[in-house]
Amino acid sequence: MIKVTLPDGSVREFEQGATAMDVARNISEGLARNVLSAKVNGEVRDANRPLPGDCTLALLTWNDPDGKATMWHSSAHLMAEAIEALYPGTKFGIGPPIENGFYYDIDLGDKTIGDGDFAAIEAKMKELASKKLVFERKEVSKADAIAYFTEKGDEYKLELLEGLNDGEITFYTQGNFTDLCRGPHIPDTSFIKATKVMSVAGAYWRGDEKRKQLTRLYAITFSKQKELDEYLVLLEEAKKRDHRKLGKELDLFTFSERVGAGLPLWLPKGAALRERLINFMKTAQEKAGYVQVATPHIGSKALYETSGHWEKYGKDSFQPISTPQEGELFMLKPMNCPHHCEIFASRPRSYKDLPLRLAEFGTVYRYEQSGELHGLARVRGFTQDDAHLFCRPDQVKEEFMKVIDLVLLVLRALNFENFEVQVSLRDKEDRSKYIGSEENWEKAEQAIIEAAAASGLKTVVEYGEAAFYGPKLDFMIKDALGRRWQLGTIQVDYNLPERFELEYGQRQWPPPSGDDPPRALRSLERFIAVIIEHTAGRFPLWLTPEQAIILPISDKFVEAAKTVGAQLEQLGIRTTIDERNEKIGRKIRDAELAKSAFMLILGEKEQADGTVSVGSRARAISGPCRPPRSPPWSRSASPDNWARQPA
RNA sequence: GCCUUUGUAGCUCAGGGGUAGAGCACUUCCUUGGUAAGGAAGAGGUCCCGGGUUCAAUUCCCGGCAAAGGCUCCA
Numbered sequence: 001m002i003k004v005t006l007p008d009g010s011v012r013e014f015e016q017g018a019t020a021m022d023v024a025r026n027i028s029e030g031l032a033r034n035v036l037s038a039k040v041n042g043e044v045r046d047a048n049r050p051l052p053g054d055c056t057l058a059l060l061t062w063n064d065p066d067g068k069a070t071m072w073h074s075s076a077h078l079m080a081e082a083i084e085a086l087y088p089g090t091k092f093g094i095g096p097p098i099e100n101g102f103y104y105d106i107d108l109g110d111k112t113i114g115d116g117d118f119a120a121i122e123a124k125m126k127e128l129a130s131k132k133l134v135f136e137r138k139e140v141s142k143a144d145a146i147a148y149f150t151e152k153g154d155e156y157k158l159e160l161l162e163g164l165n166d167g168e169i170t171f172y173t174q175g176n177f178t179d180l181c182r183g184p185h186i187p188d189t190s191f192i193k194a195t196k197v198m199s200v201a202g203a204y205w206r207g208d209e210k211r212k213q214l215t216r217l218y219a220i221t222f223s224k225q226k227e228l229d230e231y232l233v234l235l236e237e238a239k240k241r242d243h244r245k246l247g248k249e250l251d252l253f254t255f256s257e258r259v260g261a262g263l264p265l266w267l268p269k270g271a272a273l274r275e276r277l278i279n280f281m282k283t284a285q286e287k288a289g290y291v292q293v294a295t296p297h298i299g300s301k302a303l304y305e306t307s308g309h310w311e312k313y314g315k316d317s318f319q320p321i322s323t324p325q326e327g328e329l330f331m332l333k334p335m336n337c338p339h340h341c342e343i344f345a346s347r348p349r350s351y352k353d354l355p356l357r358l359a360e361f362g363t364v365y366r367y368e369q370s371g372e373l374h375g376l377a378r379v380r381g382f383t384q385d386d387a388h389l390f391c392r393p394d395q396v397k398e399e400f401m402k403v404i405d406l407v408l409l410v411l412r413a414l415n416f417e418n419f420e421v422q423v424s425l426r427d428k429e430d431r432s433k434y435i436g437s438e439e440n441w442e443k444a445e446q447a448i449i450e451a452a453a454a455s456g457l458k459t460v461v462e463y464g465e466a467a468f469y470g471p472k473l474d475f476m477i478k479d480a481l482g483r484r485w486q487l488g489t490i491q492v493d494y495n496l497p498e499r500f501e502l503e504y505g506q507r508q509w510p511p512p513s514g515d516d517p518p519r520a521l522r523s524l525e526r527f528i529a530v531i532i533e534h535t536a537g538r539f540p541l542w543l544t545p546e547q548a549i550i551l552p553i554s555d556k557f558v559e560a561a562k563t564v565g566a567q568l569e570q571l572g573i574r575t576t577i578d579e580r581n582e583k584i585g586r587k588i589r590d591a592e593l594a595k596s597a598f599m600l601i602l603g604e605k606e607q608a609d610g611t612v613s614v615g616s617r618a619r620a621i622s623g624p625c626r627p628p629r630s631p632p633w634s635r636s637a638s639p640d641n642w643a644r645q646p647a
Numbered sequence: 648g649c650c651u652u653u654g655u656a657g658c659u660c661a662g663g664g665g666u667a668g669a670g671c672a673c674u675u676c677c678u679u680g681g682u683a684a685g686g687a688a689g690a691g692g693u694c695c696c697g698g699g700u701u702c703a704a705u706u707c708c709c710g711g712c713a714a715a716g717g718c719u720c721c722a
Contacts, residue, residue, distance in 0.1 A: 093721090093722095094721055094722060095722085096720065096721070096722085097720090098720055099720080103717095103720090112650085112651080113651080114651060114652070115651075115652065157722080160721080160722050161722085163721095163722090164722075169722090170722090172722095179722075180722050181722055182722055183722090198716090199651075199652090199716055199717070200650080200651050200652085200716085200717085201650060201651065201716065201717030201718060202649055202650025202651070202717070202718055203650080203717070203718045204649080204650095204718060206721070207718075207719070207720095207721080209648085209649080209718080213649060213650060213718075214650090214718095215650070215651085216650085216717070216718075218716090218717080244714095244715095248658080249658090255713090255714090257695080257712070257713055257714095261712090261713065261714085369648055369649095370648070370713090371648065371649070371650095371717085371718080372648095373714090374715095484719085551682090553679085553680065553681060554679040554680055554681095555679065556679070581678085581679080582680090582684090582685085583678095583679085583680050583681090583684090583685060584680065584681050584682060585680090585681085585682065585683060585684070585685090586683080586684055586685080587682090587683095588682050588683055589682095589683035589684055590683085590684085591683090592683060593683085599682085601681075601682070603680090603681060604681090605681085613681085613682085615682065
C-alpha cells in the first residue's frame with residue numbers, strides 16, 4: 001500500500017501501482033473526468049502513470065496553469081499528427097505550450113502554409129481528437145531514438161537528441177504520431193473539443209537568425225466550444241484597446257509613408273498630452289534634485305568613437321551625416337549619454353559636487369529593423385526621459401533607491417500596478433565579456449539588489465542579462481495583447497566614465513564608479529502607448545485632452561454655452577463646445593466615443609438657473625451644478641485638486 | 648532583415664479582366680430637440696508605387712514601399 005497526501009493535507013491509501021487517475025476516481029467520477037495531469041511530489045506527470053510510492057499529489061485540471069499547459073502540449077502533438085497527415089514528409093522542430101495556447105515549428109520543405117489552410121488543419125485535429133487517442137509513454141534508449149528519427153529523416157529531432165543523455169529519453173505516441181517528448185500528456189485526445197489555428201509565422205530554428213527559418217503555427221484548444229468563442233471575444237476586446245487604433249480615433253498621432261516608417265507625427269491633442277506628461281515628470285525630477293540640460297540631435301564622429309558607440313553600433317545605425325568639409329562626419333544621436341558625459345567634463349568637479357544629476361528629454365534616433373517597428377511601442381525616432389547620475393561608489397545604493405522612487409512615483413500617478421521588475425546581473429560562469437573591476441561589479445550588483453528590496457519591489461533575477469558595461473534593473477509592462485515591453489531601465493555604467501576619463505577631486509573615475517542612466521522611462525512614445533492601452537483612452541483628468549465638453553440642447557443655447565466655456569477656460573479647464581445641429585442624444589454618444597471626461601448639458605432649465613447638468617464618461621449623472629467660480633462637477637474639489645498634474 | 652497576411656473614399660470595409668461600391672464621417676437643406684446614432688439631398692477615388700501579360704489591369708504576374716501577426720517561450 002502507498003500513502004498519498006492530498007493538497008488539503010488528508011492522506012489516503014492505495015494499492016501499489018495506483019495512478020493519479022485512480023485517486024481522482026476514488027474522490028469523485030466528476031473530478032476524474034476533468035483531470036488533465038497530476039503534480040506528484042512537485043513534478044508534473046501523466047495522470048495515468050503509476051505513482052512512485054508514498055507521495056504528495058495534486059490533481060491538475062483546466063483551472064491549474066500546469067493543467068492547461070499539459071492540455072496545450074498534448075494539443076501540439078495532435079496538431080503535429082494532423083499536419084503529418086495533411087502534409088506528409090513534414091519535419092518537426094519543437095512544439096511547446098505557451099501562455100495562450102501552443103505552437104509547433106515545422107519544416108514543410110518547399111511547401112508553404114497560409115491562413116487559408118487553417119480550417120483544414122483544425123478540422124483534421126478535431127477528427128483525430130474525436131477518436132479518443134491515448135497518449136502512450138515509452139522509455140527508449142538513445143540508440144533506438146536516433147534510429148527512429150534517422151529513418152524518419154527528421155534532422156531537428158536528431159539535433160535535439162544530441163543534447164540528451166541515454167536513459168532520460170522518452171517517446172509519446174498517440175494514433176499514428178510518435179514524438180520525442182518529456183511529457184507529460186493528458187490521458188487521451190477526447191479532452192480537445194475546440195481547436196483554432198491562430199497564425200503562422202517564420203521562426204528561426206533555435207531562435208538563431210543564421211539558421212534555417214521554420215514555419216511556426218500558433219494555435220489554441222479548449223475542451224468546450226463555448227470557451228473558444230469566449231476567448232475569441234476577449235481577443236477582440238483587447239484589440240479595441242490597441243494604442244494604434246485609439247491613437248487614430250482620438251487624434252493623438254499618425255504616421256506618414258512620406259515621412260518614413262517608425263517616425264511618429266504628433267497631432268495637436270497628442271502633442272499637448274505629451275507636453276503635460278513631460279511637465280509632470282520634469283517637476284518630479286526637479287524635486288528629486290535633477291537639473292535639466294539640453295543637447296543637440298547630432299554629434300561628431302569623435303564623440304561616438306570615444307563613447308564606443310561608433311564601433312559597436314555605427315554600422316547598424318543610421319548612416320553618418322557628412323558635410324561639405326572633407327572627412328567631417330556627424331552621427332544622429334542614438335543616446336544622450338555621451339553628450340552628458342561631456343557636460344560633466346566641461347569643468348573640474350569636486351567630490352562635493354556629487355551626485356550630479358543631469359536630466360534631459362532628449363530625442364534619439366535608432367535604426368530599428370523594419371519588421372521590429374510597432375506603432376509607438378517601437379519606433380526609429382523617440383524621446384527619452386533620460387538622466388545620468390554621476391556619483392561616488394558609496395552613493396550608488398542611495399541614488400538607485402531614489403531613481404526607483406521616481407519611477408514608482410510616475411507609474412503610480414498613472415495607476416500602473418502590474419509591472420515586472422527584472423534585475424539583470426552578470427553571467428555566473430563567463431565573466432570575460434564584462435568590463436570593469438570585479439570589486440565594482442560586486443558592489444553595484446549588491447547595491448541594486450538591496451535597493452530593489454528596500455523599495456519593496458518584487459523582482460526576478462536574471463543572470464547573464466546585464467549589459468557588458470554594468471548591471472541593470474528593468475521595468476517590464478504588458479500591452480493590451482499581453483506582449484511584454486521594457487518601459488524603464490536603471491543601469492550602472494563603468495564604461496562611459498572610463499572612456500571619457502571623467503574625474504572628480506584628484507581621483508580618476510574608473511575605480512570609483514560612474515553610475516549611469518536612470519531612465520525613468522526609456523521612451524516617452526512607448527510609455528504613452530502603454531498609457532493609452534492601460535486606460536483604454538480614458539486618461540486621468542490631468543492628462544486627458546478634453547476635460548469637459550459643453551452640449552447645448554439646441555441652437556438657442558449655444559451663446560450660453562460659450563459663456564460657460566469661457567468661464568471654464570478661465571479656470572484652466574480644457575473645454576470644447578458641441579455646436580452641431582444635432583439632438584442631445586447624439587451629442588452625448590459622440591462625446592462618449594471621444595472619451596471626453598465630463599459632459600456639461602445646457603438647456604432651458606440650466607440657462608434659467610445658471611447651472612449645467614453634468615454627466616461623466618462613467619455615465620454618472622451628477623445633476624445640476626453651478627458653473628461659475630468652481631468646477632461645476634465637483635463641488636468639493638477645487639480645480640487645483642483635479643486638473644493639475646499630480647505632485 | 649526573414650516568414651505569413653494585407654493595401655479600394657477622411658474612417659471601417661465589400662467587390663472584381665471592360666461606367667468604382669456600402670456604412671459612418673463631411674457639405675447643404677428640413678427638423679429645435681432633455682441623457683449613447685432625427686430625416687433628405689449632395690460632394691468625395693491615380694483602387695499604395697513601378698514594371699510585365701492582355702485589345703483592355705484597380706483586378707492576373709513580378710519588383711518596390713507601407714501596415715499587421717510572428718521570428719523571446721527549447722523535447
